Amino acid sequence: MSGRTAEVRRVRMSDPAVVPLLAGLHLEYTARYGGNDELARYPETDFAPPYGAFLIVVQDGETVAGGALRRFDAVTAELKRVWTHPGHRRSGLGRLVVVELEREARARGYRRIFLTTGPLQPEAVELYLASGYEPQFDTGARPESGVLGFTKSFGG
Template identity: 75%
Template sequence: MSGLIVDVRLVGVSDPAAAPLLEGLRLEYTSRYGANDELARFPEAEFAPPHGAFIVLARDGETVAGGAFRRHDETTAELKRLWTHPGHRRAGLGRLVVGELEREARGRGYRRIYLTTGPRQPEAVGLYLASGYEPQFDLTNRPTEGPLAFIKNLRPHTSERKLP
């Protein structure tokens, strides 16, 4: 992570630390896809314990990255809301967020992760491939419309660190 020291915190969607992440996502989605209601698709409660989680990574009190998961089915969590501040990209924060979400999901009993990203987010596709996610579409003939789905089976771990 190039020496970038961050605090990882479990928060609620309405926590002030989540606001920069949600605003950054709104701007990102609008710039890539035009007007949309993606951030309103799921109620806040879906990202809260016991079935969901929302994390932020902060540096010197500033939210620099984060993400969430919600229950997709009994054994599968769905990653949502992954974001890294533009000034902190390419420093490993995306992989850190994915890893923290996977640990938290595993700790809640999930055995698999499902996620989707959009066709205009090649950085996200690269992140998920580098993080061991299997595309549910043909990489050689990538769709230009609709969501791009990925799946990853979680390996069981005996010693997990829980977020505060």
């Protein structure tokens, strides 16, 4: 992680420090997929305790990464909004976010995580595979549309 201290903060989605994360996601989704309503799909309450969480990573006072989880079902959390600022990628921050979200999921009693990403986000696919997530699709196929699902179980 580039030698600088990264502070993980648990925040509400309405916290002003979340704005750079959501703006960055919006820009990426628009650039990669055109019009996209993904960020408006779920209410803020989905990402709040007791069933959800929203995390950001702050370095030098700047929000550089983050992500959220929400309840998918009684035993499954869904990861959403996982993002790292383009200038900070490949520095371990994405992995830090995933590990912290997994910790939050376990603390809330979830035994499994489900997530999806898009086919035009190869760095996300790489992150989830490297983090031990099982692809729910043929990794040899290169779809240009749809969603790519992943799962990971903790046991329990």
